[in-house]
Amino acid sequence: MKQRIMSGMRPTGKLHLGHYLGVIDNWVKLQDEYECYFSVADWHALTTKYDKTENLRQDTIDVVMDWLACGINPEKSTIYVQSLVPETAELHIYLSMITPQNWVERDPTLKDMAKILKSNDGMASQINYGLMGYPVLMTADILTFNADLVPVGIDQVAHVELTRDIVRRFNNVYNTDFFKEPQPKLNNCSLICGLDGNKMGKSFHNDIKISDTEEETAKKVMTAITDRSRMRKDDLGHPDECEVAFKYWKIFGETSEVETVAEECKCAKRGCADCKRQLGAKINERLKEIRERRRHYEAHPELVEQIIREGSAKAQVEAQKILKEVRKLVRMY
Ligand code: TRP
Numbered sequence: 001m002k003q004r005i006m007s008g009m010r011p012t013g014k015l016h017l018g019h020y021l022g023v024i025d026n027w028v029k030l031q032d033e034y035e036c037y038f039s040v041a042d043w044h045a046l047t048t049k050y051d052k053t054e055n056l057r058q059d060t061i062d063v064v065m066d067w068l069a070c071g072i073n074p075e076k077s078t079i080y081v082q083s084l085v086p087e088t089a090e091l092h093i094y095l096s097m098i099t100p101q102n103w104v105e106r107d108p109t110l111k112d113m114a115k116i117l118k119s120n121d122g123m124a125s126q127i128n129y130g131l132m133g134y135p136v137l138m139t140a141d142i143l144t145f146n147a148d149l150v151p152v153g154i155d156q157v158a159h160v161e162l163t164r165d166i167v168r169r170f171n172n173v174y175n176t177d178f179f180k181e182p183q184p185k186l187n188n189c190s191l192i193c194g195l196d197g198n199k200m201g202k203s204f205h206n207d208i209k210i211s212d213t214e215e216e217t218a219k220k221v222m223t224a225i226t227d228r229s230r231m232r233k234d235d236l237g238h239p240d241e242c243e244v245a246f247k248y249w250k251i252f253g254e255t256s257e258v259e260t261v262a263e264e265c266k267c268a269k270r271g272c273a274d275c276k277r278q279l280g281a282k283i284n285e286r287l288k289e290i291r292e293r294r295r296h297y298e299a300h301p302e303l304v305e306q307i308i309r310e311g312s313a314k315a316q317v318e319a320q321k322i323l324k325e326v327r328k329l330v331r332m333y
């Protein structure tokens, strides 16, 4: 029996290299060893953007297309949309009854969210009931499949800890050992920074999208920060102070290439423009197959629709088994 993995992502639209290298590529590697459930968390999107739903559907499709392009294989893993598995909402209700209010109030990401919301000018500028329940809803996602492991970034570990607390409480209240305490599985990869050296993010306009064309990518890479002290081509370069471009080389280049780049940079045999032109080509090479797959799905949206529907139906079958048991344990009619 394979162990179960459950993880999810909010539908933020087209994904970037931070998502690919930081999350999706990890998921791809887990597919053979584990039974995986990957969810597009569209209810979680509503917690902060309930008044901006006009792009929700397309954003969901774009996320799934990027997953498929990166190599999430619907034959191996179950790809589904959260709201197409309403059993999760029912489970969320049971869990919300046994979760003390102060457990959700001490959630560290809630404070960050509140800050972001304050800077919004839309309706959603205060913390609503649904947002308070964010980590309980995430717990419901995980427990809908009684998962063993939850691959997440460091920022989500607190949520998985809360899940473990809720599991213990549920098992205690209903005198059972039905739910397993899931373990967070940390992604062990270095974060890729944005073109400007800050965290890569859609709203910072410093990202390279999985779905960008080769031309767009090449153009963006030319804007990557280099060694700021190097004004002219014949100034000696300092790869270790090259804030973005050299870091990208270390991610995308082979060891020998990276060594060559560093040597040539140090003795000014290589200018930054040429260096970044090569780097752009290197990144495009790595993304070639991924982008071909994405274009294939873009040309066949009906395939993506089918994968979403079938995956969600499959997820629902599992979810119903779990919920049947939960209803019995809680002694519902
Ligand atoms: N909260 C996660 C994030 O913002 C997304 C998510 C939703 C998730 N449900 C999940 C992650 C279940 C892991 C498991 O990134």
Ligand code: SF4
Pocket: 226, 227, 230, 237, 238, 239, 242, 245, 246, 261, 262, 265, 266, 270, 271, 272, 273, 275, 276
């Ligand atoms: Fe960075 Fe390349 Fe310029 Fe050196 S030559 S500073 S590694 S971009």
